[in-house]
Amino acid sequence: MGQPFLDGIFNFAIMRMIKVAPIVSREYKEKMKKKIMETAFLCFAEKGFQVATMDDIVKNSGMSKGAIYNYFKSKDDIYIALMEERTKTSIGQLKDKLSAIPSAKKQMEFLLNVYSLQAEKNPEWQNNIRVHIEFWLQSSRDEKLKLLLEKRMKEIYQQLIFDILEEGKRTGEFSKSLDSTLISILFWSIIDGISTYYGVMKDDYPYRKVMEKAGEMILKEINHKSEYHKEDI
């Protein structure tokens, strides 16, 4: 009686099947997280973080409340994940494109151009900004969040501009007397100021024209222009 050999194989196979196979793939989980984040983004954009409820997210995502809490441990957690992902994506794409541009000056021009065209190219831009700014205000009342955002701001955004400016100074494209730190701070203050107005005023605000004028002013500031004038003479 019995076929020990086959039994062994059989049991092994069964055990393997049972033990090893992950019920859902990693991709599945990623997809779910993404789905929640996308729904949450829309809800936050529509109503604001405070006003949007988990029930809104539940309803719009078509998932159950428990399911969402399997992926994120709180509403704040979704917010943070959302922001990290948005930052990572946008800055990553930017960096990729910038690295293909040889001159620092051209890089700055490219960057400013990207932002000038955002309103037309990226239909989510308005929402993006509102959610972003709201989160930011939020952070000023939560030390942990503030540190997270501040770090991100300094190490990622400001650093990006800072590096371009320093490179430009090195190659002689930009004025040596430039305060790269100050300008990188000012750069984002202006970009975000304009974007905030756009996010609030929406299509009543001439986003592109304002952004282009701002870009012009920034380029004028960092270029050797003033010295050119003197040379012109």
Place this chain on the structure above:
Amino acid sequence: MGQPFLDGIFNFAIMRMIKVAPIVSREYKEKMKKKIMETAFLCFAEKGFQVATMDDIVKNSGMSKGAIYNYFKSKDDIYIALMEERTKTSIGQLKDKLSAIPSAKKQMEFLLNVYSLQAEKNPEWQNNIRVHIEFWLQSSRDEKLKLLLEKRMKEIYQQLIFDILEEGKRTGEFSKSLDSTLISILFWSIIDGISTYYGVMKDDYPYRKVMEKAGEMILKEINHKSEYHKEDI
């Protein structure tokens, strides 16, 4: 024992008085409204509009809940009154001072200087900004509010700059080719962008230096600089 008859007369009289004659003066009412608004501002600045509760306002104002609802019909209502009043006050003071300055260029310089010094002169500036921006974001989700703010923005703030620029163009101080509308929009976008960063980052943000550099750039843009250069020759 008492004097029921007289009591009756008294009560009647009192009731009548309340109905017929305004027992408290208009000034008293204004004073109360002001008190509520001031308290509310502090609460909103500290916690944010959404998070601050009516109970916070009750507690900090020393008034009763019912009293507050006698003066304002909702929390939103306080917010709106607050913003209207803040705008009126700040812009009113500004206008007073500007009218004493004869040249458009000097007016612009004065204005930029005022904002540069805000952080040091006005310890409430950070709170001011946060409440302002938050309210603003709020407004993008409430059409009524949005119209109110947009009108205010255009008719008061942008108009202020627009008028100075046009005057400067008329007197020849500023370049004739200037797009006054565009610059007045850009002006506030930059000021508010810098202020927002400051409101969030607080003292980690070199507000004054950034604001001064921004002022420099704006002045450079609107002045006849290019022509000066030529004249310099």
Place this chain on the structure above:
Amino acid sequence: MGQPFLDGIFNFAIMRMIKVAPIVSREYKEKMKKKIMETAFLCFAEKGFQVATMDDIVKNSGMSKGAIYNYFKSKDDIYIALMEERTKTSIGQLKDKLSAIPSAKKQMEFLLNVYSLQAEKNPEWQNNIRVHIEFWLQSSRDEKLKLLLEKRMKEIYQQLIFDILEEGKRTGEFSKSLDSTLISILFWSIIDGISTYYGVMKDDYPYRKVMEKAGEMILKEINHKSEYHKEDI
């Protein structure tokens, strides 16, 4: 114009009336608190603290949720208030009666007799015990609660017995070699052990007989009897 003098009187009267009169009396508030606590006690006794919900209390009290939270800041808070009040009441009554009894021995006998008769005299005794013990277990996992209860236990309950025992030792009623601290701890351990069984087993447990036997043993222990024996031998 007008009658400033009368106006003054009138306004003063009105202001006084409005400002001073408390809308609800202190008694009213005490009555409400009591009502909530009584309802809560019944709920906790029926289902246990953990299982009983605020909605149970809401439903059974006939009050609204918000009203309850106006009087107590949390479910725990109700629990604590409940326990403090129960302790205060029961120990207060006990102390009053004890103070009328001249001899320490008689006091002990009285005390034991009170507990022996609890089951028959106090129909809530079972519930009382269960709620009490449950709260107690709860406390072992909450340091703050534990300290509160421990303090109460030591300073009120154990102290009560300790004082009687010491008084008895002083008057020669009780053995000088008695460890008053130890006996006072043991006393309540036994009383509560018996009560716990009764609270759980309910009328299947011969509460009175057990308590009487225990009382007999305790009295035997603290009386001079044992020494007489040794001397007798």
Place this chain on the structure above:
Amino acid sequence: MGQPFLDGIFNFAIMRMIKVAPIVSREYKEKMKKKIMETAFLCFAEKGFQVATMDDIVKNSGMSKGAIYNYFKSKDDIYIALMEERTKTSIGQLKDKLSAIPSAKKQMEFLLNVYSLQAEKNPEWQNNIRVHIEFWLQSSRDEKLKLLLEKRMKEIYQQLIFDILEEGKRTGEFSKSLDSTLISILFWSIIDGISTYYGVMKDDYPYRKVMEKAGEMILKEINHKSEYHKEDI
């Protein structure tokens, strides 16, 4: 392409195997149950039955949720199994040791000694007690559970003492006038009362000293001493 036919056979075979033959041995299942119960005990002891979650048990056991539900149909079910097993084990060990002791008096002394030393010998004693008592309180609200515990209490614990006492009466070691039922009930009331205090107060409670004093009192009660007294007189 595959071999659908063979596939079919394979799948069928596997399905059949699972259905027909027990793939895992009865021992394996017992081992699993034990593992779950041990983990559950630790969780319940740490947090209490209500507060400990199935997820706690999942995490600490290293098993999956589904697996646990294969062995126990509910959280309550684990609780019951746990209690039954604990009772069986502890009483079983006790009985084994008692059977080796020839005299009833020595058996009582041994028993009391075991409990006196529990705190020092059994580091789990505190947890044990808390879980036990908590379960017990629980039972008072669940008729089924109550009957189960009451039966267990009477048939196992009280019976144990009852038998020793009766044996002692038979051999003349204990007083003939002893109410064995009453004393056996009192015995556990005292033991559990002391243990409960210890479980809650933890090391602030002089467990051993109290238990020894209680043991002394119990022994004094059941020994022939009292009759000696009468004779003495």
Place this chain on the structure above:
DNA sequence: AATGAATGAGTGTTCATTCAT
């Protein structure tokens, strides 16, 4: 006009249990 107790729908979060795989 003033009071503050009352209201109750709504909030984020938890968790025993189920079930497709």
Place this chain on the structure above:
DNA sequence: AATGAATGAACACTCATTCAT
């Protein structure tokens, strides 16, 4: 038998607003 994602009813608690006094 094993997995762990999904479910959704509960939960304690909040708070803008109302209204009897």
